[in-house]
Amino acid sequence: MAMDEQAARRIARAALVRYGLDEVDLHFVKFRENWVFRAECGGESFALRLHRPGLHSVVEIQSELSYLEALQQRGFPVPEPVQTRDGQLICAIDAGDGGTVLVDVLRWVEGAAPLGDAGAAFDGTSPLTPQDFHRVGALAGTLHNHLAELGRLPGFSRAAWDGEGLVGERALWGDPLALPVLSAADRELLAGAIARLATDLTALGDGPDVYGVIHADLTPENILVRGDELVLIDFDDFGEGWHLFELATILFFYRPHPRFPDFVDAVIAGYRTQRPLDDRQVRLWPGMLLARGLTYLGWAAERPGEETSVWLGEHVVPVVLNLARDYLSEHRELV
Structure with missing residues (x-):
């Protein structure tokens, strides 16, 4: 309709x-x-x-x-x-x-404003600091602790951001390889990265230390600042998934930002003040960042011609292709 x-x-x-x-x-x-x-x-x-x-x-x-x-x-x-x-x-x-x-x-959350926005994140003009991302990491850790304690509430029914939901044949947001702006070489590159990522996600497993109920759209646009408090909104994509996927979502659009490595360190450090995040999970950070990017390409492929889809095709595709190259290169070096 x-x-x-x-x-x-x-x-x-x-x-x-x-x-x-x-x-x-x-x-x-x-x-x-x-x-x-x-x-x-x-x-x-x-x-x-x-x-x-x-x-x-x-x-x-x-x-x-x-x-x-x-x-x-x-x-x-x-x-x-x-x-x-x-x-x-x-x-x-x-x-x-x-x-x-x-x-x-x-x-309505009165007297509040978004912590950040994707445009300023992507073009490198965002004024956010590592200290801000340390707070966001701590917020995510606190959220996951609450959600782990709550477990699956009666009648729980939400999508799973698992291997099938992220990189499977019926990915939740659509097939990233169907995006028209991709060349044949682009699709070959992404297909190889997806196959590798599916294996790595399976190896990570779905134990409660790495996987559970998550927000799934924890971007700075969905974090409101009200005085000294951070308020989390927009649970529309809420479901099950890897905790590391939540952290990748926080930072994906900051990938081109010159302070991106500092932001990554800050989010992980903040998260660890509230909840463990072992090195086994952190080693999959490049892959989880790629997984998040692939979902955006799938979203755009499902909505051809929409303004956001065009923006994703022009600006996010090059980032995702670079993430895929780096991810596969890292694996070749380990073999």
Whole structure:
């Protein structure tokens, strides 16, 4: 279902009534996978998400929101889910074409701004410091400790960023080799790196010391700064995966930044203040960074012509190709 902003606003207002929010000022925030609006009502603000049909099921969204509730109860800084008048976390609104749109509402994180953004990360102008990334690494370690203690909550249903999900034939975000801008030589290079990476990921295993429930999109754009506090938002990609994949996600877009090696050291050091990260995992850092990059190429391949896809094709493809060359070269040197 293609939905324009007018239709999205109609659905948003219908959903807000279910949450007891009748008289609101509604402001468009963004549209990527989902439509996101800010609703202001009675001196309070709320984030309203209209989920793209087919992206996540009711059970999957319920899993995400259940974890947000559990994390907040533990004192970990995340947005608070809001219940409908009848005590539900999700509502389904008639889309007007025979289908429905799933909607949820979170309390807006007031007085906060994103820690960083991908554009400034990628062009090297980001003002973030190693100290900032040390804090982010510690945040990720604390998150993983909470998630490990929570385990799989009842009804857990989320995608797995495992070997199949990252580099398998049915990768979660699509086939990176299908991206049209790749040459035959590019595809051959990436295919070789993917085969090597699949073997290394299998060897890493999925024990609780290396693998578990993760955020899966822990970029500085999804970390809000509120005073001295860091607040983690946007659990839309939330699922199971390697802890090291989480750290690779933090830093992928900073790969071209001149201080990238310092940022890597800082994230790992910060993480280790909260949770062990052994050398066996760290040795796979180049491969996990490559895995993260491949997911972005798969995402772009699935959405040809979109503005973000074009940007990924122009700017991220060269980075991923270099990561693949370095990764394969490193393996040849070890043989």
